[in-house]
Amino acid sequence: MRAQQIFRAWSPVRARQQVAEDTYWLELEAAEIAAAAAPGQFVMVGFGMRGWGVPFLPRPNSVAAVLGERIGLLIRVFGGGSRRLAGLRPEDEVLLLGPLGTRFQLGGAKAVLCVAGGVGLAPFLLLPRWEPLKRSGAEVRLLYGERGAAAVFDPDKIRELTGLDPEIWTEDGSLGRQGRVTAGLDLKGVDLVLACGPPPMLKAVRALALEAGVPCQLAVEEHMACGVGTCIGCAIETVDPETGEAGYSLVCSDGPVFAAERLRW
Amino acid sequence: MRAQQIFRAWSPVRARQQVAEDTYWLELEAAEIAAAAAPGQFVMVGFGMRGWGVPFLPRPNSVAAVLGERIGLLIRVFGGGSRRLAGLRPEDEVLLLGPLGTRFQLGGAKAVLCVAGGVGLAPFLLLPRWEPLKRSGAEVRLLYGERGAAAVFDPDKIRELTGLDPEIWTEDGSLGRQGRVTAGLDLKGVDLVLACGPPPMLKAVRALALEAGVPCQLAVEEHMACGVGTCIGCAIETVDPETGEAGYSLVCSDGPVFAAERLRW
Amino acid sequence: MVDLSMDVFGVEFQNPVMLASGTCGYGEEYADLIAVDELGGIVTKAVTPEARAGNPPVRITETPGGMINAIGLANVGLEGFKREKLPWLRDNLRRAHVLVNVAGWSVDDFVKVVAGLDEQDGFLGYEINVSCPNVEGGTMFGTDELALAQLVGALRAATQRPLVIKLTPNVADIGLFAQICEDNGADGLSAINTFPGMVIDVEARRPVIGNVTGGISGPAIRPMGVYATWKVASRVELPVIGIGGICNARDTLEYILAGAALVQIGTAMFVDPYTAPETIEGLREICARQGVDKLAHLVGALEA
Amino acid sequence: MVDLSMDVFGVEFQNPVMLASGTCGYGEEYADLIAVDELGGIVTKAVTPEARAGNPPVRITETPGGMINAIGLANVGLEGFKREKLPWLRDNLRRAHVLVNVAGWSVDDFVKVVAGLDEQDGFLGYEINVSCPNVEGGTMFGTDELALAQLVGALRAATQRPLVIKLTPNVADIGLFAQICEDNGADGLSAINTFPGMVIDVEARRPVIGNVTGGISGPAIRPMGVYATWKVASRVELPVIGIGGICNARDTLEYILAGAALVQIGTAMFVDPYTAPETIEGLREICARQGVDKLAHLVGALEA
Numbered sequence A, B: 001m002r003a004q005q006i007f008r009a010w011s012p013v014r015a016r017q018q019v020a021e022d023t024y025w026l027e028l029e030a031a032e033i034a035a036a037a038a039p040g041q042f043v044m045v046g047f048g049m050r051g052w053g054v055p056f057l058p059r060p061n062s063v064a065a066v067l068g069e070r071i072g073l074l075i076r077v078f079g080g081g082s083r084r085l086a087g088l089r090p091e092d093e094v095l096l097l098g099p100l101g102t103r104f105q106l107g108g109a110k111a112v113l114c115v116a117g118g119v120g121l122a123p124f125l126l127l128p129r130w131e132p133l134k135r136s137g138a139e140v141r142l143l144y145g146e147r148g149a150a151a152v153f154d155p156d157k158i159r160e161l162t163g164l165d166p167e168i169w170t171e172d173g174s175l176g177r178q179g180r181v182t183a184g185l186d187l188k189g190v191d192l193v194l195a196c197g198p199p200p201m202l203k204a205v206r207a208l209a210l211e212a213g214v215p216c217q218l219a220v221e222e223h224m225a226c227g228v229g230t231c232i233g234c235a236i237e238t239v240d241p242e243t244g245e246a247g248y249s250l251v252c253s254d255g256p257v258f259a260a261e262r263l264r265w
Numbered sequence C, D: 001m002v003d004l005s006m007d008v009f010g011v012e013f014q015n016p017v018m019l020a021s022g023t024c025g026y027g028e029e030y031a032d033l034i035a036v037d038e039l040g041g042i043v044t045k046a047v048t049p050e051a052r053a054g055n056p057p058v059r060i061t062e063t064p065g066g067m068i069n070a071i072g073l074a075n076v077g078l079e080g081f082k083r084e085k086l087p088w089l090r091d092n093l094r095r096a097h098v099l100v101n102v103a104g105w106s107v108d109d110f111v112k113v114v115a116g117l118d119e120q121d122g123f124l125g126y127e128i129n130v131s132c133p134n135v136e137g138g139t140m141f142g143t144d145e146l147a148l149a150q151l152v153g154a155l156r157a158a159t160q161r162p163l164v165i166k167l168t169p170n171v172a173d174i175g176l177f178a179q180i181c182e183d184n185g186a187d188g189l190s191a192i193n194t195f196p197g198m199v200i201d202v203e204a205r206r207p208v209i210g211n212v213t214g215g216i217s218g219p220a221i222r223p224m225g226v227y228a229t230w231k232v233a234s235r236v237e238l239p240v241i242g243i244g245g246i247c248n249a250r251d252t253l254e255y256i257l258a259g260a261a262l263v264q265i266g267t268a269m270f271v272d273p274y275t276a277p278e279t280i281e282g283l284r285e286i287c288a289r290q291g292v293d294k295l296a297h298l299v300g301a302l303e304a
């Protein structure tokens, strides 16, 4: 039996809105998942056996908000699956499975640096739901990088959802500071780094944190089918930090949040 | 080269409405097809390569109305394909190919009896667009049978679309006369019978008409892929009325309207 | 009340719906999502003599109407299975039957697993994976008449338990391979395993799958699975377990009419973990509507 | 300007996109819908020595991500083809190349068609259908090593024109059959034809298809087709024509990267007759974006 119960539910779309270039905000009614989800966790979003097509398999997406009995998803269009999700309208229903996977672990950290690349922003939008953080009163900084201004999720909306003032970086300098978000990585005084975004970004964050000796957790992605550990499909190379032994872990159930030193990168 | 040009066009849904049990009325904007379609002809309705799934192949559907630049379709839900068509909403687009197939032939007929079973009503709703009929001023009667009242397309709407007063038959007697529509087949004074509906009905109409020596044309159905005669998939058994030789004809291009005596039933 | 039970391998299956090997872990993984013990049964992930880490990522991706997988037979191995997995199956599945899927690269490998498990409790019999297209050489037994005959014979000598051979569709005449299994003492046949396939990332100009090729499963292969089941059931007397793209009760009936006494659901469980219980419910409804009081009467009832 | 041309069989194809046999009639049927002469080429519906009426209905139905067909090689026959179809091809296709698909039930049948056509104008060469799973015995050449070798040898002796053998995927090792074709004088290979399949109407308890079984095509089989193309191209030197589930330029590139010099689009033309011209346009766009100035450079460029 798992530590946390997994819910499976047909879930009506309640709101959908374009929030940036190729990027959409979806709100789904899913009371049980909303009540249980924590930052870092995800849901599998699919169409069950009703009207399947593209996508056939459900798609993993981070829980990006809990708004009463709704969850919010931040979806960027890559291929056919995310395109269909982005095109959903109120009246439509999706099949949800969740909450799934591991969560960020605060431990005793007092100064947390969150690094988001692209829609890797999603799990950090859920920070207000992080119980350990509320209890500890730790300080949180959020860095958020995108290619250009058109792709940036509205900073005001980020403030509204999280209470945090995001520090924005764009590669072309069209908004916020120019450069990659990893260029702004000042780990002084930081005692926990959390990151989510494209692999090159995660690798850079990981290298900087390991070098600085700052604890670091990364939320990673891999192709998934089941989302619950039965298909053994979402393997990622890891090392056992104690024995140094290399092997595979499952992103859906051992992750998506991994301690930086566990990833064999 | 074909006698009539075939158009292929992405076509926006302009209206959709449930009109009877499991039965929907769709209006699609398709100016070229609207301008050219004649009673008996059909369109292939599909989703192209965008978001395919179920249905994968397009589905044949009779042109049931021409309303300015729109065509109307009368769709009854049987399986996954018709269910998706029935669920379309304004904003959605479908891929249309048409007009396809043969049309009813009036010849010199002066008294035409139309026999419709179920959504076999569709081609007769297009009768106002039948040029030869308009010119000839022939008299038309429309018999329309359904299982029960819940399935009947509103007689007022039929009047509005066609100017005809349908004679309604239901198997359970819940509306109009009780019985099968073929029970009401009085061929006295009739010099042309047109029929569309389920095969048992068509066979009954055919037998009665052949017996009475009244010319009869049937609009038939068969599974289709291409709709334009390339796949040779929609074969139906026919006889050459002159040589008596048996063989196959293609419903999509030799039909869907066949002279009763050509069908090997 | 419709009777969905099937008498196969000398025992009663409460219904014909099993979960396919590699798609339900060792049962426990679905235990908090569905009532596993209400199913006809489950087939475990393949067990090999030693534990295996499996293939490098990417291991799975979607294909039209299905998916491709190259897990590489990642599994806990014979000892791991006995220690970590079998106890749960023994303690929790009272009515659902368990087949242990066995894979290997030599007759010895297969015999080692079967011999190592045969005295244990908690499972009914074996499903022999002679067709996994993912691991080099693994496809051999399933497409080589002589090797298959030897393997089945050796396994028959090693166990009295139900011995089911899982056929690969990747042959010209699947009936012939079914016949070989029957002639050499198998108790049943599963049809089908996945088709070899490949997906290419045209931007990176590389195969998407780490292992380059993988196996195709899901609805896309359902008509091939129904065909194979019909071919096999027409050829041999052994019970057939139909597999491939089953998503619901209607699909299950296709296989049963084609001659399957049991079926397995795989990929569709990823689309919706309720697929298996809803399929059982759906079988009850269709049988009731069609006036069928015992589903077993429909096995092979196709009029063709 | 991107160069999409391919030099194959000693001639230049203006682009690699052909229409597959049985899905474009004899070309004329699509002539008022698309500019057929702008394509790389077309493959005709199978031609047999005598005209054939084909199988009883139902001949086609949809399957998940594809379709099943059992047309039964309905065609106008050798004389009908020469009289009614070839003139149109000769008069209307100046740049698109034509392969005549040939089917039969004996070496003689095939030779008869090839010998009967060889002196005619209006086509480039032959595609030999040794794999049609619809007509009894028709599958034989494609799955029987000896019969295939004899057939290819006999046809080689009968013509100097390009001789392309269309392989069936219904074998354990398609590379082996490609090798046999190469060894016996073929000029090219088409991969793949359809997979045998079956669809059952569970209410009527009958096969949906009049012929009971049929061939599965469409996107559902694309990963199998890419795999087969890669296997064949890795095994032989002959040019390969990739077929199976191609819907657009991206899919075409999968086949080209796997080793195909040409491709054929079949089922997708039913979904949208503009598929072929849009695929050619799409190839231009992708090449331009990727900085590829000559598409031929990508043939077999997969890094695996």
Ligand SMILES: Cc1cc2nc3c(=O)[nH]c(=O)nc-3n(C[C@H](O)[C@H](O)[C@H](O)COP(=O)(O)OP(=O)(O)OC[C@H]3O[C@@H](n4cnc5c(N)ncnc54)[C@H](O)[C@@H]3O)c2cc1C
Binding pocket: A042, A055, A057, A058, A059, A060, A061, A062, A063, A064, A073, A074, A075, A076, A077, A078, A079, A080, A081, A082, A083, A119, A122, A123, A220, A221, A222, A223, A224, A251, A256, C060, C061, C062
């Ligand atoms: C734990 C987790 C959380 C995620 N959260 C979000 C989120 O909040 N917002 C968001 O926009 N995206 C998120 N993603 C990525 C999202 O799942 C992919 O963008 C999506 O699967 C791509 O599907 P597609 O059909 O659009 O693309 P395609 O490229 O057409 O997909 C083809 C196949 O590749 C797989 N695939 C492709 N890219 C990825 C990827 N990056 N990760 C996993 N599988 C992939 C698909 O699942 C599918 O099987 C998350 C992924 C994971 C694993």
Ligand SMILES: Cc1cc2nc3c(=O)[nH]c(=O)nc-3n(C[C@H](O)[C@H](O)[C@H](O)COP(=O)(O)OP(=O)(O)OC[C@H]3O[C@@H](n4cnc5c(N)ncnc54)[C@H](O)[C@@H]3O)c2cc1C
Binding pocket: B042, B055, B057, B058, B059, B060, B061, B062, B063, B064, B073, B074, B075, B076, B077, B078, B079, B080, B081, B082, B083, B119, B122, B123, B220, B221, B222, B223, B224, B251, B256, D060, D061, D062
């Ligand atoms: C010329 C013509 C005109 C038609 N006009 C109308 C119309 O105006 N309104 C309407 O509601 N229906 C009409 N039909 C029938 C309609 O095409 C079918 O109901 C529809 O194809 C069923 O598809 P499905 O996916 O809902 O059913 P499914 O049973 O899931 O379809 C499975 C497969 O069978 C084929 N199929 C099933 N039934 C039929 C059928 N009766 N005819 C042809 N193919 C079938 C489908 O095309 C598909 O390939 C017409 C058919 C033809 C040939």
Ligand SMILES: Cc1cc2nc3c(=O)[nH]c(=O)nc-3n(C[C@H](O)[C@H](O)[C@H](O)COP(=O)(O)O)c2cc1C
Binding pocket: A231, A233, C020, C021, C022, C023, C045, C046, C069, C071, C073, C101, C128, C129, C132, C166, C192, C193, C194, C216, C217, C218, C219, C221, C243, C244, C245, C246, C264, C265, C266, C267, C268
């Ligand atoms: C992720 C995955 C893993 C699989 N692993 C195994 C395996 O270990 N042993 C085996 O015999 N079959 C394995 N299979 C094949 C399935 O058991 C089944 O035969 C196949 O998927 C077809 O059924 P489906 O279309 O319902 O999925 C696997 C399939 C998938 C999708």
Ligand SMILES: Cc1cc2nc3c(=O)[nH]c(=O)nc-3n(C[C@H](O)[C@H](O)[C@H](O)COP(=O)(O)O)c2cc1C
Binding pocket: B231, B233, D020, D021, D022, D023, D045, D046, D069, D071, D073, D101, D128, D129, D132, D166, D192, D193, D194, D216, D217, D218, D219, D221, D243, D244, D245, D246, D264, D265, D266, D267, D268
């Ligand atoms: C309706 C239909 C008819 C076909 N007829 C032939 C044929 O006569 N000869 C042949 O070699 N292949 C025939 N095929 C196979 C196709 O040429 C092609 O190999 C197959 O459909 C796979 O390609 P696709 O997935 O793009 O359709 C036919 C396919 C279909 C769908």
Ligand code: FES
Binding pocket: A223, A224, A225, A226, A227, A228, A229, A230, A231, A232, A233, A234, A235, A250, A251, A252, A253
């Ligand atoms: S997605 Fe199936 S094991 Fe992780």
Ligand code: FES
Binding pocket: B223, B224, B225, B226, B227, B228, B229, B230, B231, B232, B233, B234, B235, B250, B251, B252, B253
């Ligand atoms: S539907 Fe293709 S020939 Fe009629």
